[in-house]
Every structure is written in structure tokens, then in C-alpha cells.
Amino acid sequence: MTTHTFKPSLPPPNMSVGAMGWIRANLFPNWFNSLLTLFALYIVWITIPPILNWAFFSADWIGDNRESCTSGGACWVFIKVRMAQFFYGFYPEELRWRVDLTVLLAIFGAAPLFIKAMPRKLRYGAVFLLAYPVLAYWLLHGGFMGMTLVETSKWGGLMLTLVIAVVGIAGAMPLGILLALGRRSDMPVVRVICVTFIEFWRGVPLITVLFMSSVMLPLFLPEEVNIDKLLRALIAVTLFEAAYVAEVVRGGMQAIPKGQYEAAGAMGLGYWRIMGLVILPQALKLVIPGIVNTFIALFKDTSLVIIIGLFDLFNSIHQATVDPAWLGFATEGYVFAALMFWIFCFGMSRYSMHLERKLDTGHKR
Amino acid sequence: GSTLDAVMKKGFVQCGVSDGLPGFSYTDEKGQFKGIDVDVCRAVAAAVFGDAKKVKFTPLTAKERFTALQSGEVDVLSRNTTWTSSRDSAMGLNFAGVTYYDGQGFLVSKKLGVKSAKELDGAAVCIQAGTTTELNLSDYFRTTGMKYTPISYDKSDETVKALEAGRCDVLTSDQSQLYAQRIKLANPEGYVVLPEVISKEPLGPVVRQGDEEWFDIVRWTLFAMINAEEAGLTAKNVEQEAKASKNPDVRRLLGAEGELGKDLKLPKDWVVQVVKQVGNYGEVFDRNVGAGSELKIARGINALWNKGGLQYAPPVR
Amino acid sequence: MQSDAPKAAAPRGSLLTDPKARAWTFQILSILVVVGVGWYLFHNTQQNLANRGITSGFAFLDNSAGFGILQSLIDYTERDSYGRVFVIGLLNTLLVSVLGIFFATVLGFLLGVARLSPNWLINKLATVYIEIFRNIPPLLQIFFWYFAVLRAMPSPRQSYSFGEAVFVNIRGVYLPAPEAAGGLVPFLISLVIVIAAWIGLARWSRRRQEDTGQRFPVLWVSLALLVIVPGMAAMLFGKPFHWSFPELTGFNFVGGWAVIPELVAITFALSIYTAAFIAENVRSGILAVSHGQTEAARSLGLRSGLILRLVVIPQAMRVIIPPLTSQYLNLVKNSSLAAAIGYPDLVSLFAGTVLNQTGQAIETIAITMSVYLAISLSISMLMNWYNKRIALVER
Amino acid sequence: MIRIEGMHKWYGEFHVLKDINLSVRQGERIVLCGPSGSGKSTTIRCINRLEEHQQGKIIVDDVELTSDLKHVEAIRREVGMVFQHFNLFPHLTVLENCTLAPLWVRKIPKREAEEIAMEYLNRVKIPEQANKYPGQLSGGQQQRVAIARALCMKPKIMLFDEPTSALDPEMVKEVLDTMIGLAEDGMTMLCVTHEMGFARTVADRVIFMDKGEIVEEAEPEIFFSNPKSERTKLFLGQILNH
Amino acid sequence: MIRIEGMHKWYGEFHVLKDINLSVRQGERIVLCGPSGSGKSTTIRCINRLEEHQQGKIIVDDVELTSDLKHVEAIRREVGMVFQHFNLFPHLTVLENCTLAPLWVRKIPKREAEEIAMEYLNRVKIPEQANKYPGQLSGGQQQRVAIARALCMKPKIMLFDEPTSALDPEMVKEVLDTMIGLAEDGMTMLCVTHEMGFARTVADRVIFMDKGEIVEEAEPEIFFSNPKSERTKLFLGQILNH
């Protein structure tokens, strides 16, 4: 009997590892890919330097009127001067702290929900979800309990964008869940009503919906009823978004095995308890990424309120670009708008991917 | 129900205005609405509530405006809207009067070297969609037998941007607007308004049909402003005159005599409030589009009838 | 024992506690609520329309429109009716949708494949593209491209000219357009013949491959035929068309075909935006085909092109189709944003200008919404049908 | 406790259960067996109305099972069920799984419900797992939690639907032991299983079903040693030689 | 048929295969075994270039395996491979799976390709499944289709990478029988498997690998009864006692 002696591991031949190996494997593995690499390099070369040059190196940052923009690059002065309007719209200057406070409250109020070890998270979450909207309405709109009233027509900019997006998704969630339940109900009439509702909203463009809400809704209501323009847009966005949320939630519910319904039923729980205590908690957790994606879509869609003359972030910027004092800086305006939207959407999509990964592994264990 | 009651109940007049037309209605950098059309609304508020601030503005595109008025979204539409027969009848609207006698014209770049609208054969024309302008343009080119390419945008701002970019050769709109839009160009001196006026464009506030009471209020608010100018009442002197004037015309107008206010279901001193807070027609014109503004449009046919113009208000009696 | 159908049902409970009875009560109630709300809205609308003296009905569709339209695929003059304007708007919307879907699909597939490329640089470029464009609102992109296109283009007098036949300027891209001439009929006939031959050839070559295993270069032969036969027809019977060249007269080019910048911008923006999403769908579709499939195919000796065509794509398509469908739907719906830059699509022309000229908001918006709804439903039905047809057969 | 009289059931056109008659006395332990698809699961699922029967009578604890929700709820409160695939709620901890129904159906105060739950978790020998999630437990542990969960409702009858057949062999024993313990404490049990050892030790009666009918019903000694019917013999031959 | 000389392979910095020397004669049947991660799969995957080796020579049927695509294709045509997870094409029927490569690689007429396919499907005893899709077959049937698919290219050598380890126990036999049949017909085979029974019956030589090296190489009788190396003995002890 012999004992086999294993040979020592050798380092790989130098062409396959290290910087050279990496370059060979990732950039020039064969002639076709080498061509592609050169092509890509060319694209990078013709796009990046001019963009960087325009946006940074020969851009103007200092000053407060168009005369400060002389260098031929981007005129960020324009953005700087108008920044407050892009953020707050026409919200009265001396009251803007109220907007800031609302945002801060949202951030610090919601933060504990993301802390793992937080005790009584559920109860806290419920209280927060109930209390915050009232608080936010009081702060932003006012008109009672000692807060001076700020008309919604003065709201604008990023603040309005956030209001529409957040209210839209918050309103769409419960409605969407109900619709999803309805679509999976075994009552044919309820199912037909829900399917019709969902398919209708998913089939028409948001701008026609907004248009309808902004100018036609009063035609459908008795003459004395008068609903705030922003509120009507919010209702439209909520209904529209609810249809999308419903489909996402339905997907999650379909992934819950039948045994869960049966086990809960066998324990004597009724329909609403089965749904509320057993099915929805699991289904909603599964679809968080889907909901975040819906939210991203909604966030981008808020830009359409330009159609009905609300001054959201995009419309504020658009409006500023036709100001005679700053004519000719539309590109800067659009780039800034794009950047703002991008930061929010990209951030959220990363978050959704992170959740997806987290939930994915949680599923496998 | 009655618009007046509804307005009284909610405590303000909801007024549809343009979304950005210097001189007529536009927002300054503080977000305050300004312009002739805006002042008409404020005058209505001053008449109804005695307070010109009790008015809310809804910026509307040309496309949205009639629907918004029909649906009750706004109580009065004061958005440089042309008075036409079909709008007055089929659409269920009523025009309360004329705030500005206008006519459609053309704005072109000087570089093009065009001196007259007759030379515009084959031109690309920027217009605002859904206006009478669009129809007049088509009529004009049809009658003159010329060809054109219409490029229509929702917002007047976009027509200016497109003209500036060179997407079209000509911008057509009501002449007053052309002057307003010209100052939105980076280089206003590079553009001229052609001499031709191709249509009649009486612009004025509009209300829904079927509510005579409200219609009368808006109509007489406008007339009161014109009559005030004719009678020499201004924001400065109107309060004084209300007390001191011996002229029966003035006394009737300002509520010292007669039943004008009561008949219209308005307070007795409503005209005083209108003139005091908003001004007479001449003042409003001057401040917004005339000599006192950037536009510097001459009164022209918008002068009072006794000064060679068309502005003529029925007497108070 | 032979099974017979259920006879009498088991005893029922009372109306409130019996689930079936409860379900029916609930359903009847919901019908009542829906009908009630519907009737309430209808009633209000009726009342409001009557009170305000607003005309209603669809008679306006026959009235003459009286305004000009920038682009129409069918003949149009100002004397034509609003009904025709509706058709023009619809066709323009369909045009943008079809072009957008085409370019977005092509670009999306390329990007999706690039995203999986082993080439680091290509991979990263594709990633950057996708992350940038899918996170910016499409409306913003439409505006940006429109004004970017406008700004980059010269005035008609300084047009870029390609061989004095194609001109590019701010008013659009002008191409020579064919106009019928004497030889047109023989030319068309010869074309039909070539296409018929092409189909026959393809059939024959498939059969030949099945019989002998040899493949026939159908594509090349057919392309050659396509050039030669109509060419000969043209020589024998005279020119099929003469070309109408665009020409600068007065302010603008006249003649030829013009592609307006609005169309270019909206197609460009929608394709770029949607392609970013399609790329992600394609990527996950391809990733869903397990590596083992490619290895099995490779070990059978198939070349990489064939592996892609015969093994990977057919399987990936099954995963790609459903999300692709919703992207198509989104693109069609997003095409309504064309209104923002003055492209005469359905929303802009019909729900915009016509609505405004006639004041009949309810009718025009209802028609517009139904059209989009119909397009959406037909695309989903088509895609569902296709999806069912290609579904994998399982136990 | 349970009386089934002339019960029939159809799935669409398919006659699954044909004239089932069965009665279970308090404290009795019954094992149901039979080939796959013979209707065992369907039978016990009818007892707590997871399936609806279309003819005949089911009377549980003196309450007749009709479509009246009141009756259904009353019966479900008294009948615990354990499934083949455990069906624990993955988003709740073991303890929460056990207290869910007592809290929401029996409306017991939380403190008390948790005490009861811990008592039963002790009984199935996994009190230390109370705060884990089902996903963190082995199959055998999960099934024991499922048994504890059913017991927490203090049911008068327990139904088991092949409780061990989804388990790895080494875990079968721990679950069977739990069930035997339960039987020894006098619980009324109706058990679908192929564990013949279990049937022999515990059952008061074994019932053999085939093609939707009860073919044979006997005490275990007689059932295994001297089955009456040919079909039973065949089945026992297959299952015991396996 | 196959000659491997001094082959080395690295995954990044990791030295997977160290100096592999192996030659297989025509008609020889070789079983490769060894602990998990020892490089068995990697070795046979190098033979038809599913992995690239970085040093040494691989010569198959007189063609040297280089990165020249022509050579790679030539070799792949002659070498059939069967995978652990079957890797059938789920979108094609069994028959289409079998005719795909003959049609597109060998350019055989369709009729003929189908005849060949049916012949081999007969050989693996599932001609009746020809028009079903892989998803409709059991694991054992799928693996037999995979073998038939490889055979349809009339390869000179067949590589098997743990063909039975993803199968339920009752299906292992049907696949092994098929492979034994193949061996009896004289096919050159290189087989990674832990089925020692199969190795004993069929193999001409058994090769034991560990840590990327060939530790021992012997005829089966000698290999199993009297292994030379300590390492082999340990491995055999583990695997046979299982």
C-alpha cells in the first residue's frame, strides 16, 4: 500500500490571470470582441469628454443672472437661482420650513421601521401610517389648529411631485389590495367588476385620465360639488395606480400555496381573517419589489401633470426655461430635471433589487 | 343652481386664465397672476365680494378652456378667448363683452426678408392648437391660394420656442399676443409683426349659458370699468367722487343713486370697489399692455368710442 | 357502482349565514351600487349638459374641420370632416407605435444581448444606458430629444444634402418619392412573380433539406432575383416610376417624402426609453435558459449561431413575451405624450383640437379612451394567444 | 362524536365518495387506509368542510354540518387538523402560529393563549423553538408544531391526513411518537396513514377504503391477520412487503 | 482514441487539474471516480472543449484539440456526451431532440435522421414516447432520451457525467441497463459515476481521481479488491459502506 503524494498547486500561466489576463479575457478574447471593444472605446471617446466638458470644466457656477454665463458650457447659475422654486413651487417663502419639517418627519418617523431590532414594529408602523398623513396635511396645507392655510395652487416643484407620488401609492395600496382580492374572489359578479375596473385603467393612457379628472369630472358631479384640482389629480392617479398595484398583489397571492388557505380555514378563521392574518402578510412581503417598481413608474408619471397645469418638478423647470430672462438654457433645465428624477428612481430601483435579493434568499432557507 | 350663490358659498371666484401670456395673464416670479384677463377676474371678485383678492386662478391651455368652463371647473373664463358664433351658441357659452379688440397677425424673423403676409406661400407656420387662429389661418391661405405647413402646439410658449429654433418660418396669433410673445424671444429686435390683420378677434370673458344673473354681473363689471374710464373715475379718485360727485351718471354708477347694485344682487358700492381695487378700463389697459407695460401696445381701436375707438359701454340708467 | 350526478343538495343555512346566499346578496348589492353610481353620474351629466346648453351626440363627426394638419397618412384638406381627422390621428398614433415598437425591439434585443456580453466594456456601456434611460420620465426625454434635434439641425437653406436627393434640415428629412410612370404595371407584376418565386424556392429548399440534407442559399438567390427580374422588366417596358426629388422652393422643400422632426423625436425618445426595459426583459429571458442547454447543444456539435437560433431563443422567447407585451402596451400608451411636442397623434388632434373646436369633451374623450382600450386589449389578446401556442408542454 | 350517514361526493362528473357510513365514538382512534386516490383525504376533509359533500349527513359533536356558516364554524372550532405538508404559516413564529387561532377565533387573552401554546409545545417536545420561524425547523419539528397548533384550540377531535408521508424517514418516528402520546391521553383521532405499525399499536379500528367506498372496517388484530375482503388482502400484501 | 498528455487547468488562481495523463483505446470502457470536487467532471468536459485546458495536449481520434474552431467541431461531432441533468431541449419533442444535431450538423436528410432516431429510441426502449415533450417524461426516460440523442450523431466515443445521480432510485436501473447494453455493443465509453456495481460489471479500467490528480488506475478486480493507494482505500470504504 502506498500513500499518494499530491503534487503542489502551481500558479496559472501568466496569460490567464492578472491585469493582462483580465484584459485578454474581458476585452480582447477574439477578433470579433476586439472590434466591439474598439467600437465601444470610440463611443466613450466621442461622448464622455464633450459631456464632461460641457457639464463641468467649462460650466458657469457663480453669479445670479444670465450675464454670468459666458464660457459656453452649461449655465448652472440658472438652476441655482431657480432652485428654491424647483423645490417648493410658489409655497410662501416664510413658510417653507413646514415643507422641510414634513420631509424630516417622514424620514425620522419611518426610520425605525427599517431597524431590525425595533420592538413592536407593527404597532409603531400602524400608528405612524395613521398619524403621519394627518400631520403632513396639517403642516403642508394648514387652515386649522393655528396653521395658516396654504392653497394647493401654491404647491409646486419637487414637493408637489413627492406629494402626488406618495399620496398616489398610499391611496393605491388599499384599493389595489381590495381589487386583487376581488379579482380572486369566487363571486363572479365581483370578479367581473374588478377585472373590468383593472383592465380599464391599465388600458388607457394616464394623460387622458388626468385630462378627464381635471376638466371633465365636474360635469359628472352635481353643480354644487367642488373638488380641489390637486385632489382630483390625486384621485385620478390613485385609481390609475390601484389597477397596477392590484395586478402586482394578485401575483403575490397566486404564489401562496393552497395549503395556507386550508390550514387557516381548518382552524376556524373566517375569510377576512384568513386574508388579513395569513395570506396578505405573506403575499405583500413577496411583492414589495413589485410595489417599489410601481412606485417608480408612478414617480415618473407625475411629470404628466404638466398636461393639467400643475406645477410639479418638471413643469416648474419647464416653465423656467421659457422665462425671457433665462431663454436658451432649456438644456440645463432638462438635464437638471432628468438628474433629479434619476436620483430618486435609480435609488428606489436599487432598493427594490436589494429587497428582491434579500427576499429571495429568505425564500430558499 | 345659481353661480352667484355657489360663488358666495365658497367665498371666492374661480377664474380660468391663460397659462402664460405676458400682458394678458402670466405669473410673475412670486407666482402672482397678472394681466388684463386677470384684472377682469379680480374686478368680478371686487364686485361680488368687495375684495379683489377673493379670486382663484386656474391656468388653462387653449384646449382645456371650454371644457373647464362647461364643466363648472371655473366660474368665468377670462383667457383671451375670441367671441364666435359657434362658441356662443353650440358650446353653451355666453360672451360677456369685449375686453380687447384684436386681430390675427404674423410674426416673422427679419432675416427672412418678408414684408407682407402675401409672400408667405409655402411657409411653415407655428400656431397654438385648438384656437380660432388655427381656423383663420387655414381660411386665409385658402382664400389667397397659398400653401402652408401648420405646426400646432398645446402651449403658446412652445410656439415661441419653435419659432426661435427655426422649426417654423412664421408664428401666427392675435396681434396683441404677438407683441407679448416677441418679448419672450432672446432677440426681440430680430423679429417683426407683419402689417396684415387677417381676422377679427374680439376677446372677452366668457361664462356658462343659462345663468343670466351671473352673466349680467360679469358683463356689467366690464361695462362699469369702461364707463368709469369715460366718466374719468380712477382708482385714486373714485372714493372721493363717490361721496362728492354731483354728476347723476357718476352717482348712478357708483351706487349713490339708483338701484344698479340691487338689480345685479351686488352690494351698493360695488363699482367703487372695482375701480378702487382694480382700476378703470384705461388704467388696466395701460398697466398691463399699454404704455405702462413692457408691451407698449397703443390703444388703437381699443380706445373709448369718443376717442376714435370701439370701446363703448351702455349707459347706467 | 356507476356514478350518477348529484341529486338533492345538502340542507341549506339561513340567508345570513349560508355562504352561497350571502355571496349572492353581496353580489346583487354590488351590482346595485355600480349601477347606482353609474346612473348618478349619468344623471348629473345629463342635467349639467342640459342646464348649460351644451350640444351632445356624435353628429359633430360629420362637420367640416377647417384646420390644417401637419402630417397625415391619407389625403386631407381643411374641408374634410372631424371623422376623418379622427382617422388621421389614429393612423398617426399607430404609425408612431409601430415604428417605436420596431426600433425599441431591435435596440432592446441588442442591448439585452450586450448586457450579457463577456466583453466588459460593452457590458458596462449597456448597463449605463439602461440605468440612465429607464429612470428618467419619458415626457422629459421627448422634450429633450425634440429640442435637441431641432437645435442640431440647420435651416432649410443650409440643409445637409446627400447627393442632392436626400436633404436633412430642421423641417425634417426629405427623401425622393417614387411617382408612377408607364412601366409601373409590368414592374409590379415582375415583383409579384419574384416574391412568388421566393416563397416557392423556400419551400423547395426546405423539402430538399429534408430529403438530402443539403441547404440551398435561398436568401442570396432570391435577393439576386429581386434585383435582376424587376430590373429587366424596367428595361423592357420602360421606367416604373420617376423619382420626385425634394426641391427648395421659397421657404421649404417641396416634393418627395418628408419625415417631420416631431415624428423623429417621438419615435427616438420612445424607442430609447422602451428599449431600456426590453433589454432587461431580454436579459432575464436569456438567463432563464439554463447553461446546461447551451452545453448540451455545444456537445452535440452545433455552432454558436445555430445554438442561439435553435435552442436559446425559442426558450428565452417564452420568458420574454409576457413582459414584452406590457412594454408594447406601455409604448402605445406613452405615444400619447406626442401631444406635448405637437405631433398630430390621436390625443393631440382628436382629444385636443377637435375637442376644443367642438366643445364636446365627453364624446371625444370617450372615443379616445375606447380606442386606446381597444388597442391594448387586442395587443394583449394577440400576445396571450401566441404565448399559449408556444407554452412548454409539461406533465 | 362523528356520525357520517350515506355521504356522497362528486367532483364535477366524477363520483369520489360513494355512500360512506361511519361513526366515531368519543375517545376512539381510527386509522383510514387504502390505495392512492381512494378518497381517504376527501373523506376527512369533508368532516371539517374543506370540501363540501353533496348528499348524506355529517354530524360532528351533535352539530349537523350544513352550509350554514355558524355550524361550519362551530365544527371547525372542535376539530383540529394536521396536514401532510404541515402548512405552517411561514411569516409567523412557532408561538404565533400556535396562538393565532386561539386569539382570533376563541378570543382568549394573549397571555393565556401563549401559556397554552407553551404547554402544548412542551408536550410535543420543542418548547425551545417557540420563537423561531417554521422555515428554520426540520420537517419533523414542523409537523410537531402543526400538531401543537391544532391542539391549542383544544379540539375534541383530531384529523390527520398522512402526517408522516412528506417526512424524511429519520423524522417519521418523532412525529409518530407524538401522535401515540396523544392517543394515550384519550384524544379522539381519525388518521389517514400508511404507517401500519402505528395502526397496530394505537388504533381501535382500521378502515380500508378503495374507489370511494369503505371496503372493510375491523379491529387491527383482525384487520391485519384475517382480512375479509380480497382487495384488502392485496393492498396489505403490497404495503407490508414494500 | 483519446490521448491526454500532461494536461493542466486553472480556474482563476485555482489549480483544478494537475498533470493529467490518460489514454483510451478504441472500444475501451473506463470509469472515473473520486470524491466530489476532485476534477472528474472538469476532465471529461475538457475532452469535448466545454472547458478549455491551459497546458498539455488532448488528442481525440487523431485530432489535436486547440482553440481552432474547426478542430473543436470535428471533435464534438465524434464525441457524444450525457449530462447529470439530462439537458434535453424542453421546447422540442423527443424525436426533434434526437434529430436536431444530425439535421443541422451532419446535414442528413430529415427522413433518414428520423429513422436513425427511431432506431436509437427503440434501443433505449422508449419508441412510443417519440412525439412527447421531455416535460412529459419521467427522469429515467429523459436520461434515456439524452443517451439516444447523443447516439444519433453516431459518435465514436461517449462521455457520461454522473448520468444516474439525479435520478430517483427506481429509475437508476433502467438507465444503467441502457449503458450496459451500449458497452456490450463495443462503444468506447468514459464514464464518471459512483455506481460501483456498474464499474465492476462493465469497466475495463477504473480511474480514481482526487484533488485534480489521477491517483490510481487499475482494472476493476484489482481496483476494488486490492487498491494500491491509501487514499483510494479510504474512498472505497466510504462509498461501499453507504
Ligand SMILES: Nc1ncnc2c1ncn2[C@@H]1O[C@H](COP(=O)(O)OP(=O)(O)OP(=O)(O)O)[C@@H](O)[C@H]1O
Ligand atoms: N379538487 C379536485 N378536483 C377533482 N378531482 C379531485 C380533486 N381532489 C381530488 N380529486 C380526485 O378524487 C379522488 C380521491 O382523492 P383523494 O385525495 O381523496 O385520495 P386519497 O385516498 O387521499 O389519495 P392519496 O393517498 O394519493 O392522498 C382522486 O381520484 C383524485 O384524483
Ligand SMILES: Nc1ncnc2c1ncn2[C@@H]1O[C@H](COP(=O)(O)OP(=O)(O)OP(=O)(O)O)[C@@H](O)[C@H]1O
Ligand atoms: N466554473 C468554475 N469556476 C471555478 N471553479 C470551478 C468551476 N467549475 C468547477 N470548479 C471547481 O473545480 C473543482 C473540480 O470541479 P469538478 O466539477 O470537476 O469536480 P467533480 O469531481 O466532477 O465533482 P462532483 O462529483 O461534485 O461533480 C471543484 O473544486 C469546483 O469547485
Ligand SMILES: [Mg+2]
Ligand atoms: Mg390524500
Ligand SMILES: [Mg+2]
Ligand atoms: Mg461533477
